[in-house]
Amino acid sequence: MKIALVGYGKMGKIIDEIATKRGHEVVARLNETPTKENLNNPDVVIEFSQPEVAFSNIKTCLENKIPVVCGTTGWLEQKPAIEKIALENETGFLYGSNFSLGVNLFFALNENLAKLMQKFSDDYTCQLEEIHHIHKKDAPSGTAISIAEGIFKHSDYNSWKLDETEGTSLGIEAIREGEVPGTHSVYYRSEVDEIEIKHTAFNRNGFALGAVIAAEWLPGKVGNFGMKEVLGL
Structure with a gap:
């Protein structure tokens, strides 16, 4: 798959490494605001940024009909609005407070x-x-x-x-x-x-691997999901 990483801090770098090892292509590594152009036409976005920018980051991706896996916490009062945007744009949104x-x-x-x-x-x-x-x-x-x-x-x-x-x-x-x-x-x-x-948790690797597995699962699905659906729990 082609994966865009929105938020390229410690987690983003580990996700990059794991995604590449699993055969995916990372087409964007962004710490700036995502746009249709700088996302580089990915199959899915993995968003690990900051609470104050998460909503606008996710909204931009969903409005461009790109499915989003989000691991940013601290913004959840706005999550119902994001879930509505995902449905309106007939794409997928998957939130995980923890992907391990x-x-x-x-x-x-x-x-x-x-x-x-x-x-x-x-x-x-x-x-x-x-x-x-x-x-x-x-x-x-x-x-x-x-x-x-x-x-x-x-x-x-x-x-x-x-x-x-x-x-x-x-x-x-x-x-x-x-x-x-x-x-x-x-x-x-x-x-x-x-x-x-x-x-x-002993390190961040388990969180990163789970996020990549979620990103492998999400494309082609419409609606709002969590790791419970990915893992069949």
Whole structure:
């Protein structure tokens, strides 16, 4: 395939390397605003940029009928508008707060645990924790928000807040230290014990590989998708 990379930071460079190894051609490497001309007619765009420019980047690509795989977090209040644009232009949009295979298995595990714990909500309080490198601009992480949303489906929690859990508001502690690629934990605590599930990323390669796999899957599809569809979870 021909792939355009919009956002060419650390993730973009790793995606470039993995895509090339898998036999794809990277036809654009952009840190500037994408246009029909500088995208160089790709089959798909992979967008890992910054929250403040993600919406306009994606909008431009979709309006040119180019499918987009997006891994930028921190802009999701505008996601419904992007999903509408994808449908209006009869192309595909795929958002992932985290493209790692392990994290997407973790999402499924998290929902199953939330279902089990639903019966014991009087005994256990849920709390989330995420740890990332000091350069990460948004807090909590998009992955943590996805985890929280999975819990909302099977519990009385209906919103999240930075800090401790309170009532129906699920607490997320966001820690920024060193060069940590990403660690996410879900705790269920009672007066007598604690249940914990945890995912730890060792590097960014898993995120990049998942994004390329998503880009291989998306072309030719119309609609809005996530890694759940790509992986058949």
